[in-house]
Amino acid sequence: MTVSEERMEPTTPLDRAGMIWTARLESAGLDLDQDADDLDDEERRVREEQRHHAQRTIETYQLALTLFVRWATRQGRSCLGDLQLDDLLTYARSLRRRTYDLSQRAQQAIEAGQEVERLSPRTIHAYVRPLLGFLALADSFDALPFRAAAIHAEIVRALPRLPDPVAPTPPDLRRLVTHYDKPRSEADDRTDRLLLIRLRNAALLHLLFSSGARISEALSLDAGDVCRDRRILQQAKVSGKGRREGTLFIRRPAERALRRYLEARSWPPASAALFESLDRRTAGMRLTRTSGWRIVHGAAEALANQVALEGKVDEAELLRATSPHSFRHFVGYHLLNEGVALAEVSQILRHRSVEVTRSYYASYRDVQLQEVHDQFSADPLE
Known part of the structure; x- marks a missing residue:
């Protein structure tokens, strides 16, 4: 019997119950009779696509469950049968009041009478909401002394209200995207590895700028997703947030940057990662999100220093705050400024609905309405 097939009982320890729940999350949507060790790379990829929940x-x-179990243990709850009806509610309120802290360092600060920064509303939601699923599974085995559905409404009311998501105003990234197109000094391309690093970085920036891709989407691409018969495609299929499939649009500048990069790699196999690490320790592995952030931040920091010398202090400050996601916001704002319909921008950015796009760019809509109002409203007669 696998862990996911185990039953939960009132006497099941909380940590063991957590293992059962996690195993069920990991196996949801998979054929359990299929031995994963016997699969090739392509079959493993298909298997991962069938999984109901992304690994992240x-x-x-x-x-979320580890933190709750740690808290519950401190309250004297060691197994499922020990949990009380209002435990999760008390836990959620303690996170809001910060009377229960998640790190030992912060706990020491509280005991010393020092002020500790409160958790953000989104963090509290991320720590509490998944626990409703855990309790629902335990309840389905009659392992709890109460009904999980009875506390759902109370938990929702106890959680803080999430702020409306608003996209920050990005700097003009048209200058930043070309940062890696040419060597900055004679030392930049002195070896084949350094040349390839620069070409890779240039290709990544151009792809983000062209498509408005999330960094996770860009880094998940394989060479075959953007190239066919040594020809760069104008569109690339990608599995985005929530595993929704979408299309990245590759414009001419990004096409040229990708071609130079893949030519320098001697046109790798279709199954090879598009953006590979070229560090000596991790060479050949898929580039990580952290590395992607460093590539963008390095270019933004260099340009910010240059812009600051030109006396453009505000623009330099915006550049220093630039992240890979800033390219996505730039694409959204730029398209809307050019008059592209909100529904079309929503499809290009692969949002789950037009309302998401509307909420992200609400500040833009206010500015646009102000301009329309100023231009077309009637003036009083003299």
């Missing part, structure tokens, strides 16, 4: 989602749920 599972890791987030695991963290």
Whole structure:
């Protein structure tokens, strides 16, 4: 019997119950009779696409449960049968009041009478909401002394209200995107590896600028997703947030940057990662999100220093705050400024609905309405 097939009982320890829940999350949607060790790379990729929950989602749920179990243990709850009806409600309120802290360092600060920064509303939601699923599974085995559905409404009311998501105003990134197009000094391309690093970085920036891709989407691409018969495609299929499939549009500047990069790699196999690490320790591995952020931040920091010398202090400050996601916001704002319909921008950015796009760019809509109002409203007669 696998862990996911185990039953939960009132006597099941909380940490063991957590393992059962996590195992079920990881196996949801998979054929359990299929031995993963016997699969080739392509079959493993298909298997991952069939999984109901992305790995990052599972890791987030695991963290939420670990923190709750740690809190519950401190309250004298060691197994499922020990949990009380209002435990999760008390836990959620303690996170809001910060009377229960998640790190030992912060706990020491509280005991010393020092002020500790409160958790953000989104963090509290991320720590509490997954636990409703955990309790629902335990309840389905009659392992709890109460009904999980009875506390759902109370938990929702106890959680803080999430702020409306608003996209920050990005700097003009048209200058930044070309940062890696040419060597900045004679030392930049002195070896084949350094040349390839620059071409890779240029290709990544151009792809983000062209498509408005999330950094995770860009880094998940394989060479075959953007190239066919040594020809760069104008569109690339990608599995985005929530595993929704979408299309990245590759414009001419990005096409040229990708071609130079893939030519320098001697046109790698279609299954090879598009953006590979070229560090000596991790060479050949897929580039990580952290590395992607460093590539963008390095270019933005260099340009910010240059812009500051030109006396453009505000623009330099915006550049220093630039992240890979800033390219996505730039694409959204630029398209809307050019008069592209909100529904079309929503499809290009692969949002789950037009309302998401509308809420992200609400500040833009206010500015646009102000301009329309000023231009077309009637003036009083003299």
